[in-house]
């Protein structure tokens with residue numbers, strides 16, 4: 001087994017994110033691959049056989065496709081039902097969340113009275129009691145099923161005021177029962193920790209079984225000499241769900257809860273049924289390739305798409321390497337040129353979505369010049385020369401009205417072409433102003449700001465620019481377009 005392979009983590013849905021959050025904090029060198037079985041959650045009401053079957057499918061996927069070196073069952077219900085079976089059948093180490101939580105609670109309790117909140121499945125399995133009694137047979141254990149808490153977290157309502165009231169109500173009996181330690185026996189519950197803490201009071205020790213599990217993982221890695229010796233950045237962690245790719249509930253909760261700087265790499269698995277046996281397969285998601293050689297444009301487009309919040313992996317053209325042919329922009333309209341760019345790239349990346357922009361500056365007094373010739377007005381992509389030519393041609397001319405146009409063309413496998421246009425009106429200055437941006441930005445004055453594009457911040461420009469407006473327009477039609485076909 002290669003010690004630099006990833007650690008797999010499986011869960012019924014989103015709860016295990018509390019475990020991966022701790023893991024990312026405490027195990028900086030490891031790479032994690034997480035599966036949340038969101039299509040079949042919650043596991044609480046499922047039969048033991050069902051939970052065993054589902055956890056096996058996830059384990060098999062991670063072992064055969066991702067070569068994981070260790071499996072963590074980041075779910076109490078699944079641990080209660082399936083840990084021993086998985087430990088027997090798999091050749092890699094398997095760690096669950098119950099034993100570490102039980103052990104920590106036993107160490108923490110002084111009056112030997114421990115409370116547990118968990119799903120009904122975990123409570124009924126008595127898995128915590130069994131473990132706790134292994135460390136001390138005389139400890140009193142009070143268990144309470146809290147399936148509602150799971151639903152509230154899964155519905156992303158864990159910060160709502162109404163949820164606080166429910167938590168306060170449900171946990172009131174524990175206050176009277178004399179426990180001094182409370183196990184959060186469901187990985188969803190740490191998301192409710194502030195409310196739980198308020199409900200039981202600060203003198204009670206809360207045990208987060210997920211957090212305790214990290215110690216068990218560390219011990220196991222040490223014992224088997226499986227610590228990764230290369231530093232993995234946790235931006236390399238991958239998150240799978242079994243829901244449809246357009247269901248972004250998991251991503252919303254994960255982004256909010258994990259609070260990582262970079263966008264999370266959330267992918268999807270489909271449950272493939274071949275008769276009696278089911279297995280999981282990755283749904284390959286097309287990328288959105290930006291068909292432009294202009295890095296300034298790419299930066300603007302990425303920032304705006306990010307603001308719009310589209311759920312696609314955005315890839316710049318240079319990631320396709322040397323296979324990209326030269327594109328001769330000989331169309332007579334922006335749309336013709338943008339279409340040519342998009343279609344050329346679609347030929348070499350037929351399974352992806354391709355977005356192209358053709359844009360330019362049209363000056364009223366020059367009958368719309370340079371227009372489609374903007375990039376090669378004076379010299380090919382020579383911004384200096386192009387700007388000089390505009391200034392020379394407009395010398396002595398008082399009418400300075402002009403407009404930038406961006407025409408976006410989006411194509412994709414079995415999709416009709418989607419076109420979106422954005423324009424912005426402005427005035428051509430008599431000299432260059434500002435250092436930001438590119439192309440004709442230093443000459444294009446936006447009356448609303450009384451500044452040229454080159455004097456605006458990137459964000460300010462994107463709010464009003466031709467490209468920003470075209471992308472807003474595209475964003476309106478995108479969800480519909482992604483669903484449809486030809």
Ligand SMILES: O=c1nc[nH]c2c1ncn2[C@H]1C[C@H](O)[C@@H](COP(=O)(O)OP(=O)(O)OP(=O)(O)O)O1
Pocket residue numbers: 291292293294297329357358359360361374375376381386404437438439440441453465467
């Ligand atoms: O926001 C803008 N701010 C300043 N200038 C701009 C802008 N938008 C377009 N322009 C000018 C630059 C270039 O002279 C021409 C675009 O030519 P255009 O062929 O669409 O782009 P490009 O050749 O730079 O990159 P590519 O074709 O690979 O996307 O218009």
Ligand SMILES: [Mg+2]
Pocket residue numbers: 329375
């Ligand atoms: Mg071009």
